Amino acid sequence: MPSEPATIRKREAQPLAPGLYLVATPIGNLEDITLRALRVLESVDRIACEDTRQTQKLLNHFSIATPTISYHMHNEGPRAEELTAELKQGARIALVSDAGTPGISDPGVELVAAAVAAGIAVFPIPGANAAISALIASGLSTERFIFHGFLPAKAGQRKTALEQFPRNGATHIFYEAPHRIAETLSDIEAVFGADQHVVLARELTKLHEEFLRGQVSKLRAELNARPAIRGEMVLLFSPSPGEKTHKQSITAEVSALMHSEGIDEKDALKRIARERGIGKSEAYRELQREQNRLR
Numbered sequence: 592m593p594s595e596p597a598t599i600r601k602r603e604a605q606p607l608a609p610g611l612y613l614v615a616t617p618i619g620n621l622e623d624i625t626l627r628a629l630r631v632l633e634s635v636d637r638i639a640c641e642d643t644r645q646t647q648k649l650l651n652h653f654s655i656a657t658p659t660i661s662y663h664m665h666n667e668g669p670r671a672e673e674l675t676a677e678l679k680q681g682a683r684i685a686l687v688s689d690a691g692t693p694g695i696s697d698p699g700v701e702l703v704a705a706a707v708a709a710g711i712a713v714f715p716i717p718g719a720n721a722a723i724s725a726l727i728a729s730g731l732s733t734e735r736f737i738f739h740g741f742l743p744a745k746a747g748q749r750k751t752a753l754e755q756f757p758r759n760g761a762t763h764i765f766y767e768a769p770h771r772i773a774e775t776l777s778d779i780e781a782v783f784g785a786d787q788h789v790v791l792a793r794e795l796t797k798l799h800e801e802f803l804r805g806q807v808s809k810l811r812a813e814l815n816a817r818p819a820i821r822g823e824m825v826l827l828f829s830p831s832p833g834e835k836t837h838k839q840s841i842t843a844e845v846s847a848l849m850h851s852e853g854i855d856e857k858d859a860l861k862r863i864a865r866e867r868g869i870g871k872s873e874a875y876r877e878l879q880r881e882q883n884r885l886r
Contacts, residue, residue, distance in 0.1 A: 596812055609635040611678055612685040612701065614638075615692040615718025616649060617824075618799035623719040629653055631716055635685040639674060641698055643813035645689045660684065664698050667847075671702040678711045679738065685716075692720045696740040708738060725825035728802060731762045732829060739765040753782045754865055758830040769820045776811040776826075782829050783807070783845045794822040841874060842881045848861045 612631050617623035632638060633655045640646040640663035646659055662670050674684055688697035706713050722738050737757075742765055743749045758764055765809045767775050772791070779787060785808035799822065803810050807828070814820055839847070841863055848859040864874035 607631065607683050607705070608712065609681040609683050610712030610714055611674075611703065612714045612716055613693050613703070614682070614685045614687050615648075616718040618690045618719045618721050618724070618795055620650060621649070623647075623796055624653070625716070625718050627724075628716050629655070631714075632687075633657055633683055633738060635683040636677075636703050637682075638685045638687060639670070639702070641688045647689055657685075662698055662702065667698050667701050672707050674702060675705045675709055675711070678706055679709055690719070691723075692718065695720060695722065695773065719796065721766070721795050721823065721825050722791075723829060724862070725790070726762065726764055726796050729762070729790040729792070729827045730804065731790060731827055732760065733760075733762070733858065735761040737761050737763050739763060740770075741766050742769065742775065746778070749775065750778045750782060753778055754861060755870070756830060757870075758832045758865075760829065760832060762827055762829045764825065764827050767824045767826050769822060769824065772820060772824055772826075773811060773814055774858075776807055776814070779828065780811065781809045783828075787828060789826060789828040791877070792825040793826065797822075798870055840881050841878045845878065 612635060614628050614631055615625075618629070632650065635657060637658040637660055638644075638650075640659050641661075641663050643661050647701075650657065650659070650667065659671075660674075662674070665857055670807060679685060682872045686693045686699055686702060688694075689698065691697070693699040694703060703713055715864060726733055739752075739796055744754050776789070779789060785806060787807045788805065789807045789810055791803040791810060791814075793803070794797075803813065842859075844863050845859045848854060849856060854862075860874050861880065864871045867874070872881075
């Protein structure tokens with residue numbers, strides 16, 4: 592007797608239109624898959640996969656025999672051309688990543704852009720996504736949020752990226768690897784202070800799913816105390832807005848920092864911009880306006 596999902600898929604089966612199907616797959620729990628995703632995966636001509644071996648496990652579990660082809664960061668250019676040519680001939684192709692929604696910190700953008708440019712229909716098949724799943728359970732504001740993907744791996748570049756985060760009430764979301772999480776938390780503490788509230792979502796929808804919430808300094812200490820840090824991670828936080836009014840001019844603040852801490856004008860401006868919740872370029876323009884008024 593066929594399983595209930597298979598029966599539903601058969602009953603709801605409809606001819607699948609030609610085009611590119613962006614199919615979200617489970618990020619941990621296989622029950623994350625949708626009935627529509629299963630129907631599409633078994634109805635398309637073939638499936639473009641970030642890793643065919645990983646996708647094959649999913650297909651075998653749901654008894655789907657659709658042929659697969661690799662589509663990953665190392666062959667994205669030529670494979671996008673090949674698949675676009677097939678789509679122009681009326682093919683029905685599904686694109687999947689190893690887990691979650693394709694194109695979100697995973698290959699897919701180039702193929703989608705090529706398909707759109709060629710006038711090919713592109714169909715999003717919604718489903719699991721680690722960033723959104725972490726956000727809605729974080730306890731942080733969902734009104735405005737910014738997804739950053741992965742921050743730079745190099746410490747200096749990562750810290751610079753964090754310094755550019757706007758302090759406008761938005762929740763910042765990004766992915767991080769287990770071997771870099773301690774360094775990233777340390778950078779957040781350096782840029783935003785030890786009391787900055789952060790949320791760390793680990794192993795979402797899997798057996799050992801975990802949410803850690805609290806001051807960045809305490810979370811960093813807790814993780815450092817563990818014998819090992821494992822699992823895919825999503826990090827979220829919302830920096831406190833900068834002060835809306837300032838007694839000192841930027842010129843005076845720059846001068847004070849340069850004399851008291853021995854830093855140059857560039858570093859002083861960077862710190863002032865961060866504290867005021869504005870961009871470095873905006874702080875520089877205001878400095879120029881103040882200096883022009885004094886001339």
